[in-house]
Amino acid sequence: MVKEASKIVITSHQNSDVDAVLSCFVVKKLISKINSTAIVSVVTSGMNAQARKVVESLGIASEVRDGDSIPEYDLCLLVDVNNPMHLGSLRDNISYDKPMIIIDHHRPSTNTPSKALAILDENAVATAEVLCDLMINMDVRPSKEEAQCLLIGILSDSRRLSMGTSKTMRNVAYLLSCGASLSEAIATLSIPMTYSEKIARLKASQRALIYSLGQWIIAISNVGSYEASAARALVDLGADLAAVCNELNDEVRLCARASEEFVKKTGVHLGEEMDKLSALMSGSGGGHAGAACATIPKGCEDIISGFLTLMSNRLGQPVKKMD
């Protein structure tokens, strides 16, 4: 099909994620190896912020574009999508009478075009993994750049390999042998912190007071911005529970974060605790089990001592300040 086409369009789901966009890019490269004279364009109806950042940092932003229309074509490839309803504004630009190839890892839907050639593996963690399998089967070795794109796609959709099969791991090893770099892939996926966020996190750790609550370590601190990120940083440093306050004009925002172990073993739900604290101090608050905030019209000291008392009562143990 690729050899017979002269104008080829590659597209993906709207709000395209990292796996979608990088897979489109590698499909484009693969097509150029099979049919070097075809005109190939990648168009999606908009990519998400992380995908945009990733294509910019890989220097391939000019190869994939956002658009509301698709150029004239004689072969269309749907990548990381099999339901045309998910194509956003491009949906009406697709002709179902023309040849179509689907390369995807999502469950087929009733809208999946039945006439299309579907290369679809629901057990793959990412479309990048389907592509890796496809290239191995075609005996086409990915270039270093293609291997890097496929690795980033796999890491992104598998939440950095927190899921996958033995084949996923073999594919990762294969991509590394083709020149991909795991550390660079992880770095590409991390959104860089702003200068002020870095400062807030470092100041929070510099100013932190440490308490014990039974077996648990609590870190308390204050910053002038990024209190949520600062609380996360204290947990990343080793605190089981961290609360960081930020004194705004007439109120304080307190953000707490807890380690997974703390949430699991104590059963504490920080969202509920922040809700309780707010109710006691005429503020408002809430959130998730391991991440919650409250905005309260009182001073930092009162709020922190209220928070520690609440935790002490909840776990039935005294809070002790550590030197």
Ligand SMILES: [Mn+2]
């Ligand atoms: Mn995907």
